Amino acid sequence: MTGQGSGGNVVAAVCSFFIPGLGQLVQGRLLPALLFFLITAAGYFFWVLIIPAVIAGIFHLWSIIDAARFTVTA
Template sequence: MAQQGSGGNVLAAICSFFIPGLGQLVQGRILPAIIFFVATAGLYATVVAWFIGVIVHIWAIVDAARYKGT
């Protein structure tokens, strides 16, 4: 599996930058991918809580970059 800081994690982080959860999907983690995508999209759609969506989006990027595998 990919180690932290490996090319796979960098690619996953870049994918999550553009679409939240896509990096997790690239890593084969389907449930976290769905959760990050739905949560971020839902929060971005809410006018009052869009800034929380930004935080969740950043969290998705960092999560993809730091994933160590099993």
């Protein structure tokens, strides 16, 4: 993928919008993808408790922003 703002980053951000961590997975970053997915899923699972739901929403938004801002460093 190319730098920030590239078409690949837009696709990754859209993927993370629908499934947290999917954008990171598309970019080949397995550990961040797994962490974003598990933390967000756990927060949404405990939806009845307000605080985890808010935390899940924050991590979901962070996942989208992280996928959009990722740049490859060589």
